[in-house]
Amino acid sequence: MFILEICVPSTLETVLKTVGLIVLAVLPLLTIWFIQRRRTQSARSALESGLRLNPPRRISGTSMTLVMVNGKEDREHYFFDTDTFYLQRGPVPTAVRLSQITSVTRTSDMIYERYVWQVCFSKAAGRRCVTFTNNLTLFNRDFLLFLEAVRKANPLATVDRAGLRF
Numbered sequence: 001m002f003i004l005e006i007c008v009p010s011t012l013e014t015v016l017k018t019v020g021l022i023v024l025a026v027l028p029l030l031t032i033w034f035i036q037r038r039r040t041q042s043a044r045s046a047l048e049s050g051l052r053l054n055p056p057r058r059i060s061g062t063s064m065t066l067v068m069v070n071g072k073e074d075r076e077h078y079f080f081d082t083d084t085f086y087l088q089r090g091p092v093p094t095a096v097r098l099s100q101i102t103s104v105t106r107t108s109d110m111i112y113e114r115y116v117w118q119v120c121f122s123k124a125a126g127r128r129c130v131t132f133t134n135n136l137t138l139f140n141r142d143f144l145l146f147l148e149a150v151r152k153a154n155p156l157a158t159v160d161r162a163g164l165r166f
Contacts, residue, residue: 040087057142061133062112078119078132080146083153085119087130089141090138093106106160107131117162119166136162 009017027064056079079086079093085101086093101121109116111133120129143162151159 009020032138044092056084056086057145059132059134061135061147076130076132078130080142080149082149085121096123098150101150101154101156101157102127104150104160105158106162117160118141134162 058077059077060076060078075117078090080098083098085098087096087098088094100123101119103118103120105118105120107116107118109131114133116131117134118129118131120127122128136143147162148158150157
């Protein structure tokens with residue numbers, strides 16, 4: 001004769017297993033959030049302490065804008081350091097002081113699931129705007145450093161917030 005025994009777990013045991021699974025599922029997300037928050041805070045504190053950001057750091061993704069330089073096609077690239085924003089088309093970059101930037105705003109346009117950002121600045125020749133996608137990733141925070149540097153250099157500038165999703 002076979003005796004079949006059914007084991008029914010108690011309510012407490014079921015609750016503990018469920019809570020344990022939820023904690024295991026949320027733990028990696030909390031870790032990523034904590035790391036991202038620490039990097040953002042360290043970027044702000046680095047700028048506040050006067051850290052030199054040399055050499056210039058690239059803040060643009062792969063440009064879709066082709067320009068002609070000396071009869072050859074080239075792409076635009078954007079960089080910044082502690083006090084200057086650089087627009088590079090060809091071998092010689094154009095320099096703009098961060099204090100001359102009037103706005104850094106996110107547009108509604110997207111390229112490859114990344115928003116297009118617009119940087120406007122004033123020079124002697126007038127107001128000019130450039131657009132590009134940023135190269136912000138979980139491990140490359142240079143674009144956030146750029147936003148903080150613009151806020152510090154020109155408190156009157158309009159600077160949108162940025163994140164990994166935008």
